[in-house]
Amino acid sequence: xxxxxxxxxxxxxVVGFLFxxxxxxxxxVPSPLVGKPAPQFSLPQLGDAQKTFSxxxxxxxxxxxxxxxxxxxxxxxxxxxxxxxxxxNIVPVYGMDYKDTREDAEQWLSQGGNPYLVxxxxxxxxxxxxxxxxxxxxxYVIDKAGVIAYxxxxxxxxxxxxxxxxxLVKRLQAQ
Amino acid sequence: xxxxxxxxxxxxALLVAFVQGTFPIIGAARGNAAxxxxxxxxxxxxxxxxxxxxxxxxxxxxxxxxxxxxxASNSNSQLPLQxxxxxxxxxxxxxxxxxxxxxSLWTVAVSFFSKHxxxxxxxxxxxVMGLISIGxxxxxxxxxxxxxxxxxxxxxxxxxxPLLQDPGMIFHPPMLYxxxxxxxxxxxxxxxxxxxxxxxAAWARWSRPWTILAWVFLTTGIMAGSNxxxxxxxxxxxxxxxxxxxxxxxxxxxxxxxxxxLAVTEKRGSFKAWTVLLAICAxxxxxLGTFLVRSGVLTSVHAFATDPRxxxxxxxxxxVVIGGSxxxxxxxxxxxxxxxxxxxxxxxxxxxANNVLxxxxxxxxxxxxxxxLFLDALGxxxxxxxxxxxxxxxxxxxxxxxxxxxxxPFARWKQAPLPELALRLRxxxxxxxxxxxxxxxILGQWTPMKGxxxxxxxxxxxxxxxxLYQRLFVTGKSWQTQVKAASRSWWGMVIAHLGIGIFVLGVxxxxxxxxxxAVRMHPGDVAHLAGYDFTLNGVKEVKGANYSAARGEIxxxxxxxxxxxxxxxxxxxxxxNMPMTEAGISPGILHDLYASLGEPLDDGAWxxxxxxxxxxxxxxxxxxxxxxxxxxxxSDRRYRLxxxxxxxx
Numbered sequence: 030x031x032x033x034x035x036x037x038x039x040x041x042x043v044v045g046f047l048f049x050x051x052x053x054x055x056x057x058v059p060s061p062l063v064g065k066p067a068p069q070f071s072l073p074q075l076g077d078a079q080k081t082f083s084x085x086x087x088x089x090x091x092x093x094x095x096x097x098x099x100x101x102x103x104x105x106x107x108x109x110x111x112x113x114x115x116x117x118n119i120v121p122v123y124g125m126d127y128k129d130t131r132e133d134a135e136q137w138l139s140q141g142g143n144p145y146l147v148x149x150x151x152x153x154x155x156x157x158x159x160x161x162x163x164x165x166x167x168x169y170v171i172d173k174a175g176v177i178a179y180x181x182x183x184x185x186x187x188x189x190x191x192x193x194x195x196x197l198v199k200r201l202q203a204q
Numbered sequence: 205x206x207x208x209x210x211x212x213x214x215x216x217a218l219l220v221a222f223v224q225g226t227f228p229i230i231g232a233a234r235g236n237a238a239x240x241x242x243x244x245x246x247x248x249x250x251x252x253x254x255x256x257x258x259x260x261x262x263x264x265x266x267x268x269x270x271x272x273x274x275x276a277s278n279s280n281s282q283l284p285l286q287x288x289x290x291x292x293x294x295x296x297x298x299x300x301x302x303x304x305x306x307x308s309l310w311t312v313a314v315s316f317f318s319k320h321x322x323x324x325x326x327x328x329x330x331x332v333m334g335l336i337s338i339g340x341x342x343x344x345x346x347x348x349x350x351x352x353x354x355x356x357x358x359x360x361x362x363x364x365x366p367l368l369q370d371p372g373m374i375f376h377p378p379m380l381y382x383x384x385x386x387x388x389x390x391x392x393x394x395x396x397x398x399x400x401x402x403x404x405a406a407w408a409r410w411s412r413p414w415t416i417l418a419w420v421f422l423t424t425g426i427m428a429g430s431n432x433x434x435x436x437x438x439x440x441x442x443x444x445x446x447x448x449x450x451x452x453x454x455x456x457x458x459x460x461x462x463x464x465x466l467a468v469t470e471k472r473g474s475f476k477a478w479t480v481l482l483a484i485c486a487x488x489x490x491x492l493g494t495f496l497v498r499s500g501v502l503t504s505v506h507a508f509a510t511d512p513r514x515x516x517x518x519x520x521x522x523x524v525v526i527g528g529s530x531x532x533x534x535x536x537x538x539x540x541x542x543x544x545x546x547x548x549x550x551x552x553x554x555x556x557a558n559n560v561l562x563x564x565x566x567x568x569x570x571x572x573x574x575x576x577l578f579l580d581a582l583g584x585x586x587x588x589x590x591x592x593x594x595x596x597x598x599x600x601x602x603x604x605x606x607x608x609x610x611x612x613p614f615a616r617w618k619q620a621p622l623p624e625l626a627l628r629l630r631x632x633x634x635x636x637x638x639x640x641x642x643x644x645x646i647l648g649q650w651t652p653m654k655g656x657x658x659x660x661x662x663x664x665x666x667x668x669x670x671x672l673y674q675r676l677f678v679t680g681k682s683w684q685t686q687v688k689a690a691s692r693s694w695w696g697m698v699i700a701h702l703g704i705g706i707f708v709l710g711v712x713x714x715x716x717x718x719x720x721x722a723v724r725m726h727p728g729d730v731a732h733l734a735g736y737d738f739t740l741n742g743v744k745e746v747k748g749a750n751y752s753a754a755r756g757e758i759x760x761x762x763x764x765x766x767x768x769x770x771x772x773x774x775x776x777x778x779x780x781n782m783p784m785t786e787a788g789i790s791p792g793i794l795h796d797l798y799a800s801l802g803e804p805l806d807d808g809a810w811x812x813x814x815x816x817x818x819x820x821x822x823x824x825x826x827x828x829x830x831x832x833x834x835x836x837x838x839s840d841r842r843y844r845l846x847x848x849x850x851x852x853x
Contacts, residue, residue, distance in 0.1 A: 033538055037534050044519065044523055046577060046578050046581050047522075051515040
């Protein structure tokens, strides 16, 4: 009797995995940068090209690093969420304007509101390569030691902010 | 209005399927003839209703009705008619409808060709198929309705994926589904036999023709898909171990095992429990394949947009159907008697070994296909399993199976003395070993893989030739009488086995001796490969029905004599703005010459890939021979006699 039950048992194990698999997205690839120090750079700021911005300036703080561009349609989707977040003073948001012109970027911020304390200008996209940016927008959560704790690919949604990013930020700030 | 009729027909079909799936099975258990008698008319009514629904959907495509969401998502007004019709199964909802249509087609066929079956058996078989149909109809009507309206209607459709706009799309999916779904008959017969407790030779004899027919369709369908990938994807590859390919290959492996073990069960009464299990597994793997393709749990070149509710529905359906039948198996199988005894060396033992190897091969393919999912579910990260795994696992499993294939037909039932076997096989062994050593040396360098492949190919061909020789010329009668005396199923076996030999030979030669170059060519430039000169005469703009293309003209010559002209194309489908390559191929019995056009380069040059593929067509010729062998076996007198006897009764 027992050996005839074996096929059923194997099948049920496979079903267990298939069920779990339904809730996984095979296309979601984790960033290899998570858990590694954020790559260093020094870039001119938007608004005042004489000043520069570097992640080193941010050591000791938990901060969000949002890569955006004025030509990016999906950024329009997340922009109001970022503006609202910046008004709550929970976590500082820094931006990086990716492969864009200063005029377009400034006009976009004046229209939609500016959620960024500082925006770095990555006009030729070199820093983007270091960060493994393959689509705009992308957002990194960086901890007090300058280590990337999380990467959001694509626009930040209300759900992602509430369920993932903010709880993570609170935990990192408490450390 | 027409789409609503189709929708309504599906709802009615579901109700009929409920009748077909419940009353006859209860009637068979209670001996109620009237209830059992419902099975046949219900099966036929269900078929007509699903045909009606299918025609309604096809009509919506043909009439460009973009108020139907599915039509709007999968076709376009510029799409030629034949592809608009094929687009019926170009997406999720429509392929389910095709699935249900083909299931009901098989069911109707069973209802017509089952006159010789006892009433309760037939009632149970049709009822099991009705139960499967309930699942698919419910699935369509709840979460995958092909007739869902889009209001307001779209101005025009989003177009069929250009990859699917190919004659292959017209044949490959229906063939494949005929195969997949055809295993439902063997499955239903097994379940019916388990329910009724009659697992005897008769049960195996009923299952055999259905299983072989399904296997023929599956073989042809897989072959068509492989051939399509070969000329459409422009990489010159013919098998990629892609998750969806594997999903069709696993039922094939198990179905092949099933055909052989059914033969043993019918002739010798052995392997009964094992045969039932294989019948359940062949169809279960078909269902699992549907789940993998339709749920999006795996990534694949066949990736489709997915909806988690759909995945959950199919999973529940899988648990009910497969879990239920395996539980029934566990409950009833212990009562199945053991068959006749046989020696360690006998035809039974060779067939058993072949079965085990095929089953293990299917499991290893399943493991490789699901491994990324297992690992991800256990938090082990994302990986993909590709050809290195499959090649290194599959070849060692198949090599002994192919070797035994040469021996099996010589062995006698019950016991086959080894010395006699060795005597009958010695010259085939000599020929194949000699070829495996000498041929690679003549053609260049000897490597173990070349040697193994050639040995196996020639082993199968030589042993089969030997079998033919001993059957036709050594008996003392004239060979003409012997040709007629041999049964069609014997001839079917010979041709299918030769097909395997041809297939292995094609694979070995193309893997070992293919060559390719990637060059940049200006018009007028000449590239050289495998002794041929390829001249790019020019690249012209051409207009298709719904695409514009750059068509290269490459004339091929050898020693100054023109052999052929290739026309590779780079198409841009205007609606979706998707580029597609159409390889230019000159197929031949000895080799294919294959060119595909890459990107235009800035200075008017084109990047061109040229391939030389020796014996590549033999891969598909081998598959067609296997399928033809199956058809021959099907036309065997035994099955016709049975029918005539049944009609006489």
